[in-house]
Amino acid sequence: xxxxxxxxxxxxxxxxxxxxxxxxxxxxxxxxxxxxxxxxxxxxxxxxxxxxxxxxxxxxxxxxxxxxxxxxxxxxxxxxxxxxxxxxxxxxxxxxxxxxxxxxxxxxxxxxxxxxxxxxxxxxxxxxxxxxxxxxxxxxxxxxxxxxxxxxxxxxxxxxxxxxxxxxxxxxxxxxxxxxxxxxxxxxxxxxxxxxxxxxxxxxxxxxxxxxxxxxxxxxxxxxxxxxxxxxxxxxxxxxxxxxxxxxxxxxxxxxxxxxxxxxxxxxxxxxxxxxxxxxxxxxxxxxxxxxxxxxxxxxxxxxxxxxxxxxxxxxxxxxxxxxxxxxxxxxxxxxxxxxx
Amino acid sequence: xxxxxxxxxxxxxxxxxxxxxxxxxxxxxxxxxxxxxxxxxxxxxxxxxxxxxxxxxxxxxxxxxxxxxxxxxxxxxxxxxxxxxxxxxxxxxxxxxxxxxxxxxxxxxxxxxxxxxxxxxxxxxxxxxxxxxxxxxxxxxxxxxxxxxxxxxxxxxxxxxxxxxxxxxxxxxxxxxxxxxxxxxxxxxxxxxxxxxxxxxxxxxxxxxxxxxxxxxxxxxxxxxxxxxxxxxxxxxxxxxxxxxxxxxxxxxxxxxxxxxxxxxxxxxxxxxxxxxxxxxxxxxxxxxxxxxxxxxxxxxxxxxxxxxxxxxxxxxxxxxxxxxxxxxxxxxxxxxxxxxxxxxxxxxxxxxxxxxxxxxxxxxxxxxxxxxxxxxxxxxxxxxxxxxxxxxxxxxxxxxxxxxxxxxxxxxxxxxxxxxxxxxxxxxxxxxxxxxxxxxxxxxxxxxxxxxxxxxxxxxxxxxxxxxxxxxxxxxxxxxxxxxxxxxxxxxxxxxxxxxxxxxxxxxxxxxxxxxxxxxxxxxxxxxxxxxxxxxxxxxxxxxxxxxxxxxxxxxxxxxxxxxxxxxxxxxxxxxxxxxxxxxxxxxxxxxxxxxxxxxxxxxxxxxxxxxxxxxxxxxx
Numbered sequence: 001x002x003x004x005x006x007x008x009x010x011x012x013x014x015x016x017x018x019x020x021x022x023x024x025x026x027x028x029x030x031x032x033x034x035x036x037x038x039x040x041x042x043x044x045x046x047x048x049x050x051x052x053x054x055x056x057x058x059x060x061x062x063x064x065x066x067x068x069x070x071x072x073x074x075x076x077x078x079x080x081x082x083x084x085x086x087x088x089x090x091x092x093x094x095x096x097x098x099x100x101x102x103x104x105x106x107x108x109x110x111x112x113x114x115x116x117x118x119x120x121x122x123x124x125x126x127x128x129x130x131x132x133x134x135x136x137x138x139x140x141x142x143x144x145x146x147x148x149x150x151x152x153x154x155x156x157x158x159x160x161x162x163x164x165x166x167x168x169x170x171x172x173x174x175x176x177x178x179x180x181x182x183x184x185x186x187x188x189x190x191x192x193x194x195x196x197x198x199x200x201x202x203x204x205x206x207x208x209x210x211x212x213x214x215x216x217x218x219x220x221x222x223x224x225x226x227x228x229x230x231x232x233x234x235x236x237x238x239x240x241x242x243x244x245x246x247x248x249x250x251x252x253x254x255x256x257x258x259x260x261x262x263x264x265x266x267x268x269x270x271x272x273x274x275x276x277x278x279x280x281x282x283x284x285x286x287x288x289x290x291x292x293x294x295x296x297x298x299x300x301x302x303x304x305x306x307x308x309x310x311x312x313x314x315x316x317x318x319x320x321x322x323x324x325x326x327x328x329x330x331x332x333x334x335x336x337x338x339x340x341x
Numbered sequence: 342x343x344x345x346x347x348x349x350x351x352x353x354x355x356x357x358x359x360x361x362x363x364x365x366x367x368x369x370x371x372x373x374x375x376x377x378x379x380x381x382x383x384x385x386x387x388x389x390x391x392x393x394x395x396x397x398x399x400x401x402x403x404x405x406x407x408x409x410x411x412x413x414x415x416x417x418x419x420x421x422x423x424x425x426x427x428x429x430x431x432x433x434x435x436x437x438x439x440x441x442x443x444x445x446x447x448x449x450x451x452x453x454x455x456x457x458x459x460x461x462x463x464x465x466x467x468x469x470x471x472x473x474x475x476x477x478x479x480x481x482x483x484x485x486x487x488x489x490x491x492x493x494x495x496x497x498x499x500x501x502x503x504x505x506x507x508x509x510x511x512x513x514x515x516x517x518x519x520x521x522x523x524x525x526x527x528x529x530x531x532x533x534x535x536x537x538x539x540x541x542x543x544x545x546x547x548x549x550x551x552x553x554x555x556x557x558x559x560x561x562x563x564x565x566x567x568x569x570x571x572x573x574x575x576x577x578x579x580x581x582x583x584x585x586x587x588x589x590x591x592x593x594x595x596x597x598x599x600x601x602x603x604x605x606x607x608x609x610x611x612x613x614x615x616x617x618x619x620x621x622x623x624x625x626x627x628x629x630x631x632x633x634x635x636x637x638x639x640x641x642x643x644x645x646x647x648x649x650x651x652x653x654x655x656x657x658x659x660x661x662x663x664x665x666x667x668x669x670x671x672x673x674x675x676x677x678x679x680x681x682x683x684x685x686x687x688x689x690x691x692x693x694x695x696x697x698x699x700x701x702x703x704x705x706x707x708x709x710x711x712x713x714x715x716x717x718x719x720x721x722x723x724x725x726x727x728x729x730x731x732x733x734x735x736x737x738x739x740x741x742x743x744x745x746x747x748x749x750x751x752x753x754x755x756x757x758x759x760x761x762x763x764x765x766x767x768x769x770x771x772x773x774x775x776x777x778x779x780x781x782x783x784x785x786x787x788x789x790x791x792x793x794x795x796x797x798x799x800x801x802x803x804x805x806x807x808x809x810x811x812x813x814x815x816x817x818x819x820x821x822x823x824x825x826x827x828x829x830x831x832x833x834x835x836x837x838x839x840x841x842x843x844x845x846x847x848x849x850x851x852x853x854x855x856x857x858x859x860x861x862x863x864x865x866x867x868x869x870x871x872x873x874x875x876x877x878x879x880x881x882x883x884x885x886x887x888x889x890x891x892x893x894x895x896x897x898x899x900x901x902x903x904x905x906x907x908x909x910x911x912x913x914x915x916x917x918x919x920x921x922x923x924x925x926x927x928x929x930x931x932x933x934x935x936x937x938x939x940x941x942x943x944x945x946x947x948x949x950x951x952x953x954x955x956x957x958x959x960x961x962x963x
Contacts, residue, residue: 017812019824019825020400035751046807047810048805048806048807048808048810049804049805051804053651058607063812063814064812064814064825066812067810068810069804069811069812070811070812070813070814071651071654071681071812072675072812072813072814072815073647073814073815074647074673074674074676074677074815076649077643077644077673078676080639080640080643080648080651081646081647081648081650081651081654082651082655083637083639083644083647083651083655084612084647084648084649084650084652084654084655085652085655085658086611086651086652087610087635087648087651087657087802088608088635088652088653088654088655088656088659089609089656089657089804089805090636090659091805092804092805097711108648109641109644110639110640110643110644112640113639113640113644118581119527119534131818134605141479150771150894185380206370216629228446243642256513298793312635313629316630316635319630320630320631320633322631323631324631324635326631326632328596328599328603328632328771329484329769329771330768331596331629331632332457332586332596332767332768332770333584333586333767334585335586336382336385336386336531336587337584337585337586337767338385338386338584338585338586339536339582339583339584339585340388340390340580340581340582340583340585341582
């Protein structure tokens with residue numbers, strides 16, 4: 001069932017399986033799987049060491065289309081299963097593929113803990129602000145007023161912000177991408193994979209059937225360049241048609257504002273430099289909403305911390321070193337014993 | 342005290358007894374479990390057979406003096422084979438009125454009560470629900486009473502060691518133990534050694550405890566000299582030769598899992614979430630990291646089973662344990678393990694339910710849950726341990742089945758055997774059958790659901806293996822390719838195969854044997870799990886009265902042993918005692934269309950021998 005892999009250089013198509021893709025025509029997921037296959041080829045990722053683990057939902061079909069190892073599990077639990085896989089074999093490169101319902105509703109608890117523990121894996125959340133596979137109910141990221149079969153009068157609960165949640169959980173790598181940005185998305189995937197720890201990536205993904213165009217106000221071609229800002233470490237936070245708009249800390253406030261270089265005395269030096277190790281900055285960027293602000297994509301936050309499975313295996317190694325006599329027969333005979341003749 | 346005779350040994354005169362039941366009872370903070378543990382150790386060293394029953398409240402420190410805060414430890418020991426913790430204590434050590442209140446009805450007629458009258462204050466009497474002091478007013482009927490102000494005697498004994506009042510009072514459990522040691526002619530030295538080791542950094546405490554122990558013992562000697570009471574002795578039991586230790590079910594389960602990990606050659610990934618009474622397995626395994634055991638305290642029960650399954654997916658021996666409510670949460674992931682056909686060990690240390698129920702009390706009411714408790718046709722193997730020591734072999738067997746058949750295995754234990762201890766003939770690990778797992782590595786013609794013709798187990802190819810990249814999942818798989826398949830005929834085939842695979846295990850497990858008795862007769866008493874002891878003793882009693890009764894005890898609950906039906910057909914009546922409303926009995930009736938009779942007890946307490954004995958009697962006569 002596997003595509004024959006050439007011994008020299010793997011191409012993007014070598015990472016695709018022969019399985020018929022079952023997403024709706026025009027679904028944003030096609031773009032994401034293509035970006036992932038491109039990323040894999042670019043990195044020459046060893047297919048035998050790469051594992052995609054998913055929960056349930058449209059996004060969760062993803063592993064079937066990657067010619068690597070794959071495990072399509074149960075709703076919300078992919079992070080927990082991936083945790084066990086990484087504990088058993090930390091050498092595997094594990095990617096969790098999830099959606100907004102899978103990750104933030106039924107699986108919210110596991111997402112919290114996988115990020116908090118900092119398991120070295122990539123958690124990719126396809127956010128389309130809707131339940132697709134169950135035919136269009138509103139999700140935890142749906143905007144207030146979303147009319148769906150379960151909310152015919154419009155949803156009334158506050159939406160969650162995926163990246164704010166991740167930052168709050170203690171994630172050490174938080175990034176964002178957009179399904180249609182085929183050049184940018186592999187860059188985000190590469191950074192996520194390179195980061196040693198739990199890497200959280202939210203992808204704005206268009207559901208063409210149940211929530212079409214929900215991100216148009218910042219993804220639509222005509223507005224994209226003025227409504228998106230690509231965050232790059234140590235570079236000024238600039239954007240816009242003429243790349244003359246930028247973000248600046250409002251003097252005397254813990255807030256950002258959009259300014260234009262050359263207007264009202266604003267110079268390039270006034271523009272804030274992105275520091276991806278600054279968590280406060282990450283929160284401010286994550287919180288920006290179009291159209292008042294550009295939507296921030298790229299790596300919002302990245303900080304190195306030790307990972308859980310590394311610590312576990314260090315403990316294991318040190319115990320094996322300190323107690324080399326791991327003899328079960330001896331263990332059973334420790335303490336008080338007596339002989340019956 | 343059956344079989345009591347008077348013997349003349351050196352001095353003093355001690356009455357020889359065949360078996361004795363002693364119950365220590367007091368407040369949760371009185372050190373009752375430690376006292377019981379020490380008495381167990383010296384009993385083992387004295388060469389008796391024994392079974393213990395620790396019975397403690399769910400609350401960590403229940404309000405002092407209340408009946409629901411009573412912590413008890415019962416030990417049954419003797420010079421013959423001991424299979425149960427005993428129906429009725431011969432001796433009750435009551436460290437407060439509440440302890441007396443909750444245990445009095447269980448006490449044997451003529452039984453001895455040792456009461457700490459220092460704790461029988463007006464306040465404590467009221468908390469226990471006594472209007473008047475039953476000891477002062479001689480309201481204890483036929484029971485014999487030794488009423489001592491143990492608190493005062495303890496304070497007196499330890500005063501020279503300079504402990505605070507609070508610390509000094511804590512020594513009263515050792516004073517009590519010293520007295521009971523005298524009563525049954527037990528050696529104090531192992532406890533003295535233990536105290537010196539435990540409090541090696543607080544010599545004032547170890548000296549005080551030893552002083553209290555000796556003072557209690559001396560009190561007995563003085564009593565004896567005055568001729569008011571008799572002391573006893575219990576001879577060594579005739580038990581198979583070898584090296585022994587005491588073991589609890591939790592220890593045996595944990596060590597059995599380590600043995601299984603070594604014999605399969607798989608690293609264990611044990612994932613658990615705290616729940617009474619299963620947490621202790623996580624505690625025990627956490628100390629065994631040098632055996633290459635990975636332990637993981639997950640965020641919830643679901644994450645625990647998922648992490649174990651994720652471990653199995655990567656080629657480890659995935660294990661999780663819980664109790665009934667936690668198993669319920671794990672159910673969906675167990676279904677996934679069945680669907681993707683990965684090995685997984687799920688241990689259920691059963692407790693009394695439903696819901697929170699009685700978390701520290703025992704029951705065996707999760708048999709339906711284990712055998713049937715999943716959505717869809719989701720067969721898996723179910724096995725049950727019968728005693729603390731048997732947990733070891735059962736854990737090894739669970740791993741054998743799980744890895745050989747690529748299936749989850751549910752291992753049923755219960756709160757009683759988890760905490761109880763018994764003497765255990767220590768096994769030699771070298772004698773355990775090798776069950777080394779070979780992962781699939783042949784790329785030619787591979788697909789993930791190709792099967793072994795004999796076992797029907799699918800090939801286990803793990804991530805990291807070049808050329809075997811594949812995808813598995815909960816969606817139905819094609820029998821011929823392992824790819825997703827929605828074909829109606831294919832689902833029929835796969836469902837049939839999953840069932841057949843589990844059914845086939847019956848060919849690979851021992852034929853059901855008879856524990857006690859002949860292969861046919863008037864009645865077979867059929868049990869599973871921790872009812873083993875009381876059933877066996879009851880059957881022995883019935884047989885000594887000339888009844889044609891046999892004991893059949895199941896380890897393999899699903900699939901059932903292939904000869905069980907024909908075996909049971911050899912008996913006129915089938916009696917199935919269970920600590921539930923009748924679950925195995927339903928299984929037997931439905932599988933074999935046999936009119937098996939249930940005997941059911943759901944009080945959170947183990948069966949008494951007398952309860953089963955009278956049921957045998959009744960049904961033989963009807």
